[in-house]
Amino acid sequence: xxxxxxxxxxxxxxxxxxxxxxxxxxxxxxxxxxxxxxxxxxxxxxxxxxxxxxxxxxxxxxxxxxxxxxxxxxxxxxxxxxxxxxxxxxxxxxxxxxxxxxxxxxxxxxxxxxxxxxxxxxxxxxxxxxxxxxxxxxxxxxxxxxxxxxxxxxxxxxxxxxxxxxxxxxxxxxxxxxxxxxxxxxxxxxxxxxxxxxxxxxxxxxxxxxxxxxxxxxxxxxxxxxxxxxxxxxxxxxxxxxxxxxxxxxxxxxxxxxxxxxxxxxxxxxxxxxxxxxxxxxxxxxxxxxxxxxxxxxxxxxxxxxxxxxxxxxxxxxxxxxxxxxxxxxxxxxxxxxxxxxxxxxxxxxxxxxxxxxxxx
Amino acid sequence: xxxxxxxxxxxxxxxxxxxxxxxxxxxxxxxxxxxxxxxxxxxxxxxxxxxxxxxxxxxxxxxxxxxxxxxxxxxxxxxxxxxxxxxxxxxxxxxxxxxxxxxxxxxxxxxxxxxxxxxxxxxxxxxxxxxxxxxxxxxxxxxxxxxxxxxxxxxxxxxxxxxxxxxxxxxxxxxxxxxxxx
Numbered sequence: 001x002x003x004x005x006x007x008x009x010x011x012x013x014x015x016x017x018x019x020x021x022x023x024x025x026x027x028x029x030x031x032x033x034x035x036x037x038x039x040x041x042x043x044x045x046x047x048x049x050x051x052x053x054x055x056x057x058x059x060x061x062x063x064x065x066x067x068x069x070x071x072x073x074x075x076x077x078x079x080x081x082x083x084x085x086x087x088x089x090x091x092x093x094x095x096x097x098x099x100x101x102x103x104x105x106x107x108x109x110x111x112x113x114x115x116x117x118x119x120x121x122x123x124x125x126x127x128x129x130x131x132x133x134x135x136x137x138x139x140x141x142x143x144x145x146x147x148x149x150x151x152x153x154x155x156x157x158x159x160x161x162x163x164x165x166x167x168x169x170x171x172x173x174x175x176x177x178x179x180x181x182x183x184x185x186x187x188x189x190x191x192x193x194x195x196x197x198x199x200x201x202x203x204x205x206x207x208x209x210x211x212x213x214x215x216x217x218x219x220x221x222x223x224x225x226x227x228x229x230x231x232x233x234x235x236x237x238x239x240x241x242x243x244x245x246x247x248x249x250x251x252x253x254x255x256x257x258x259x260x261x262x263x264x265x266x267x268x269x270x271x272x273x274x275x276x277x278x279x280x281x282x283x284x285x286x287x288x289x290x291x292x293x294x295x296x297x298x299x300x301x302x303x304x305x306x307x308x309x310x311x312x313x314x315x316x317x318x319x320x321x322x323x324x325x326x327x328x329x330x331x332x333x334x335x336x337x338x339x340x341x342x343x344x345x346x347x348x349x350x351x352x353x354x355x356x357x358x359x360x361x
Numbered sequence: 362x363x364x365x366x367x368x369x370x371x372x373x374x375x376x377x378x379x380x381x382x383x384x385x386x387x388x389x390x391x392x393x394x395x396x397x398x399x400x401x402x403x404x405x406x407x408x409x410x411x412x413x414x415x416x417x418x419x420x421x422x423x424x425x426x427x428x429x430x431x432x433x434x435x436x437x438x439x440x441x442x443x444x445x446x447x448x449x450x451x452x453x454x455x456x457x458x459x460x461x462x463x464x465x466x467x468x469x470x471x472x473x474x475x476x477x478x479x480x481x482x483x484x485x486x487x488x489x490x491x492x493x494x495x496x497x498x499x500x501x502x503x504x505x506x507x508x509x510x511x512x513x514x515x516x517x518x519x520x521x522x523x524x525x526x527x528x529x530x531x532x533x534x535x536x537x538x539x540x541x542x543x
Binding site: 182183270272275 | 381384388393395396397400421422424425426427
């Protein structure tokens with residue numbers, strides 16, 4: 001495949017191609033619908049024969065996330081992917097990686113829950129991704145792609161941010177984006193980093209002790225409370241820096257908007273159709289699409305709240321991101337929610353109806 | 362141009378692959394495409410459907426409330442999607458397995474007896490290409506050359522010898538599709 005070839009593929013397949021192309025060192029995963037194509041595509045592409053990237057089907061999600069922990073501890077670019085119930089199993093490992101400040105990539109192609117739930121698309125893991133899920137005061141950098149092209153592009157972006165801040169990053173997609181086929185231009189090939197490059201970029205990595213320096217210990221354990229508080233304060237300062245520098249979002253037809261829809265991922269695609277239809281009826285609606293769910297684009301939403309008469313949070317869940325929107329606008333304008341549950345994707349017509357009922361009246 | 366299509370039938374009829382070949386062909390003509398399957402616990406005989414959107418402009422939602430064209434290959438799909446065809450839109454159905462044909466008069470209804478034709482030609486597996494041929498006769502969304510290119514692209518090389526049969530099936534579909542109301 002040539003570098004600039006336009007091709008048609010599923011979001012899950014795009015992730016696998018992008019992982020190889022961005023110089024990923026290791027993928028560790030366990031199959032689960034609707035993201036199994038990630039592992040399937042990787043095993044089909046056999047990157048261990050070309051770039052040397054390791055691909056392991058682990059015995060469980062618990063094993064997979066701890067393989068990521070181990071690999072990341074040596075400064076390697078390591079990732080895993082799963083879907084909602086599998087990502088729940090990984091939460092302990094994710095919290096440990098946040099505590100040990102390990103750069104890594106976790107991909108959640110969400111399905112409907114709670115519990116084993118359904119294999120159909122959902123966005124009900126917003127809270128889990130952005131507010132913890134694991135224990136302790138930690139944050140993940142969370143990117144929400146809304147098309148197959150972004151599934152491909154965000155793999156490299158997520159790794160870049162993870163290494164820049166020594167923090168785990170997550171791509172939060174859903175079954176619709178994972179299973180859908182669209183046009184995609186795959187990113188160019190980047191070679192995997194050499195041992196010397198890793199040593200220079202990650203002086204903390206456990207790569208075997210060299211003479212002249214102490215041991216690099218990867219741990220999240222510190223039993224002395226005063227020390228542990230200092231570690232926490234350092235983490236909080238890092239999170240503040242990420243919040244200041246890494247907010248990403250898209251504004252669509254907001255210039256003259258009287259109403260605003262906030263939506264991420266596949267819901268944002270539906271929102272664009274809702275806007276087409278609503279504008280055809282003379283209702284001026286715009287979209288703010290958070291691309292980073294954490295850090296959340298509070299400021300641009302706050303700014304738009306001075307212009308619009310109301311905000312609809314369109315989510316494929318029972319109302320999770322709406323809490324962050326309400327915090328951002330602080331009561332200035334009404335913020336309502338619309339969503340479908342259990343794996344049902346809202347169709348554009350019912351969202352237009354909801355917009356009218358809840359905000360325009 | 363923009364064409365919003367739903368293809369629906371039983372699992373095993375080639376619903377998803379027909380959509381995929383149409384999407385590939387459109388991609389090769391430089392168009393924007395989305396292919397959105399209603400994925401489920403997949404099984405032969407279960408229901409299957411896929412939404413394919415082909416457009417000269419970027420596509421917003423891959424999930425739709427109504428469609429320009431519905432291709433219906435079984436009775437449950439007809440009941441589900443006949444009401445969702447836009448007024449003035451198109452509904453194409455295979456007569457085989459449809460006991461209660463469509464009744465709407467504000468859309469253009471076409472019948473294609475693809476199952477019978479595939480059996481007569483002794484090419485049962487090209488059933489979906491006969492239906493695709495019918496669609497392309499009514500709405501030339503993509504050229505037949507692009508479809509053949511798409512087949513070469515999507516079929517594993519060991520199956521490329523089947524491409525002439527597929528071409529024959531597409532041409533057959535173009536011939537046998539007939540309008541039911543007007």
